[in-house]
Amino acid sequence: MEGRSAEISKAAFLRFPVYLRYLKAEEAAGVEYVSSSEIAEDMHLSAVCVRKDLALVASEPGKPRLGFAVKKLICDLERTLGYHRKTHACVVGAGRLGRAFLVYEGFEHYGIDVVAAFDISPAQVGALSGKPIYPMERLKEIAEREEVRLGILTVPGDAAQAACDAMVEAGITAILSFAPAYVRVPEGVTLRCEDLAASLASLISEAEENN
Amino acid sequence: MEGRSAEISKAAFLRFPVYLRYLKAEEAAGVEYVSSSEIAEDMHLSAVCVRKDLALVASEPGKPRLGFAVKKLICDLERTLGYHRKTHACVVGAGRLGRAFLVYEGFEHYGIDVVAAFDISPAQVGALSGKPIYPMERLKEIAEREEVRLGILTVPGDAAQAACDAMVEAGITAILSFAPAYVRVPEGVTLRCEDLAASLASLISEAEENN
DNA sequence: CTCGAATCGATATTTTTTTATCGATTTCTA
DNA sequence: TAGAAATCGATAAAAAAATATCGATTCGAG
Numbered sequence: 001m002e003g004r005s006a007e008i009s010k011a012a013f014l015r016f017p018v019y020l021r022y023l024k025a026e027e028a029a030g031v032e033y034v035s036s037s038e039i040a041e042d043m044h045l046s047a048v049c050v051r052k053d054l055a056l057v058a059s060e061p062g063k064p065r066l067g068f069a070v071k072k073l074i075c076d077l078e079r080t081l082g083y084h085r086k087t088h089a090c091v092v093g094a095g096r097l098g099r100a101f102l103v104y105e106g107f108e109h110y111g112i113d114v115v116a117a118f119d120i121s122p123a124q125v126g127a128l129s130g131k132p133i134y135p136m137e138r139l140k141e142i143a144e145r146e147e148v149r150l151g152i153l154t155v156p157g158d159a160a161q162a163a164c165d166a167m168v169e170a171g172i173t174a175i176l177s178f179a180p181a182y183v184r185v186p187e188g189v190t191l192r193c194e195d196l197a198a199s200l201a202s203l204i205s206e207a208e209e210n211n
Numbered sequence: 212m213e214g215r216s217a218e219i220s221k222a223a224f225l226r227f228p229v230y231l232r233y234l235k236a237e238e239a240a241g242v243e244y245v246s247s248s249e250i251a252e253d254m255h256l257s258a259v260c261v262r263k264d265l266a267l268v269a270s271e272p273g274k275p276r277l278g279f280a281v282k283k284l285i286c287d288l289e290r291t292l293g294y295h296r297k298t299h300a301c302v303v304g305a306g307r308l309g310r311a312f313l314v315y316e317g318f319e320h321y322g323i324d325v326v327a328a329f330d331i332s333p334a335q336v337g338a339l340s341g342k343p344i345y346p347m348e349r350l351k352e353i354a355e356r357e358e359v360r361l362g363i364l365t366v367p368g369d370a371a372q373a374a375c376d377a378m379v380e381a382g383i384t385a386i387l388s389f390a391p392a393y394v395r396v397p398e399g400v401t402l403r404c405e406d407l408a409a410s411l412a413s414l415i416s417e418a419e420e421n422n
Numbered sequence: 423c424t425c426g427a428a429t430c431g432a433t434a435t436t437t438t439t440t441t442a443t444c445g446a447t448t449t450c451t452a
Numbered sequence: 453t454a455g456a457a458a459t460c461g462a463t464a465a466a467a468a469a470a471t472a473t474c475g476a477t478t479c480g481a482g
Contacts, residue, residue: 011470046472047429051431065479066429097311099311106408109408112411176411199405200318202224204385205293246458259442272460275446276447276449276459
């Protein structure tokens, strides 16, 4: 789209948010310049890897002996990651996890606005911290009206496929699923599954290897 | 540790939980045998990749013309992923997200037992669905008593480092952090950061590329 | 003002991961 | 019972990613 994006490797793209976090911590500590080697040491990466990654995003080259300007780098990373554009999102499944997402304020900095939640149970319908919770029947109507393109799926496993189908039907093109189930989506819809339990389990394996 | 584990590539290990999900769905649908090519097509992977992955975990070779026995494969995957052993976990930060983890029942199948939550605010102390919520001061005492090795960090960003330090001090060796902050851990402690907002944002980028 | 130390960025190499090719095996059908 | 179809598993090739090496640049100390 912007010419350069295709050149950024998938693995590097996953590291960008981590750099961003790190840099914001440095900025808060009053640091103005930071070098690849410093970042590498703190983040347990190779210095060359960091330099290559930063070269992909930095709008101006790093200065020898000094490194990169922290503030500038933060802007570049946020732009590359697309945090400047606004996207409307909704939560499907207003259980504990879904409600946590609905009211979480951290999404704003990432250009994401969670506008509503939906649930099949009338008991959940209402509002939370000013965010509305609608019955599932109104998903399509509201998603279209609010131009919701992103959906967060937090329903029980056995309801996942049906809920997912409803989201697709409502015009949602990107779905982040926390439902413990295998779901299918048609071509043109991007699905990512975050299996929190599996993620935890793999973390244990990793920790055991590290001893 | 078990001789073979070192040969399993990191990328493959990340695919295993997805296979497991898929296979369980197939099992539920009454399927007995499944071939690499079928899995590949459904999961949008290459058939060769699937075969190589399955060869890493399968205790018995697949049968030509039939494929792999679904039930057997599920067992093999669960064993490889370590879902058979029990690990005690705790939640640090009993906000909405933390409480969702505390009562989530899906961890059991993965060998994880969330035994308690901790929070700095006395208002949160109590219990939820039979799971106790203790004040932070008791973290070390209880973590040691219950042999908690895994911690789920769900505190606000500005409290993350302090909470993390307390977890390390309490003998926790693996930490899954959802706190929106960059935290440091000493050598020997495994940290994984799940940035939900960043994950969502990257999903948007991915979806836009797919158009 | 000059020298030295430390960083950057580019090129090259190694390692890892994914994909392709091919013969062997086995089940199903005729 | 015999042949065809489709899968497996192993070896080989290609692609991707991480790591190493080296000259060029520039800030800061003397």
